[in-house]
Amino acid sequence: MSTKGQRHGKVTMYDLHKDTGNVVFDHEKLHVYQVGLAFVAFAAGTAKELKGEFRSTRDQLIRSSQSIVLNIAEGNGKHSDAERKRYFEIARGSAMESAATLDVIVACGISPPAAIASGKALLFRIVSMLSKMTDIGDAVARDAPAAYYNAVCEKSTD
Numbered sequence: 001m002s003t004k005g006q007r008h009g010k011v012t013m014y015d016l017h018k019d020t021g022n023v024v025f026d027h028e029k030l031h032v033y034q035v036g037l038a039f040v041a042f043a044a045g046t047a048k049e050l051k052g053e054f055r056s057t058r059d060q061l062i063r064s065s066q067s068i069v070l071n072i073a074e075g076n077g078k079h080s081d082a083e084r085k086r087y088f089e090i091a092r093g094s095a096m097e098s099a100a101t102l103d104v105i106v107a108c109g110i111s112p113p114a115a116i117a118s119g120k121a122l123l124f125r126i127v128s129m130l131s132k133m134t135d136i137g138d139a140v141a142r143d144a145p146a147a148y149y150n151a152v153c154e155k156s157t158d
Contacts, residue, residue: 027076032129036069036091039122043098046105046119054110061101067094068126085134092130099123 016023027033043065050058068091075087102116102123 025073027073030072030076032126032133033069033072033076035122035125035129036072036095039095039098039119039126040065040069042119042122046102046111046116050105050110054105054108057101057104057108057110061098061105064094064097064101067091068098072130088130088134092127092134095123095126095130099127 043061047058047062050061071087071091071094075084075091078084078087099120102119105111106113106116
């Protein structure tokens, strides 16, 4: 992803994929966002099993799973660390809500614990990453740079 997109002030908000030329937004580069999408896919598959009297549980699972990635994306677009942190905390809360919804599914006898284990593992990773990203001790709400991640918002060197 070497070609830079438009500049918003002094911040690059997206890149163009070097091979396809497709727009890749900065939030799509976050590992936590990618794991969140994996959970959305898990939740969609699980939701298909929830019918009849469990419609509200299905709707809750879909809403809370999608809220995770939507809040990560929105928060990542914020310029102030305080705003970013707030959205990442909301995303973490949605992940906890999704975990509780999976517990409800087991408690109601819809699925055995083994059927939701991979979803809970994804949620554990999401909560862990979001907790680190909003750690008060660091006083920042940014993901640490890593091989899979090009800076959230690279400052322009122009």
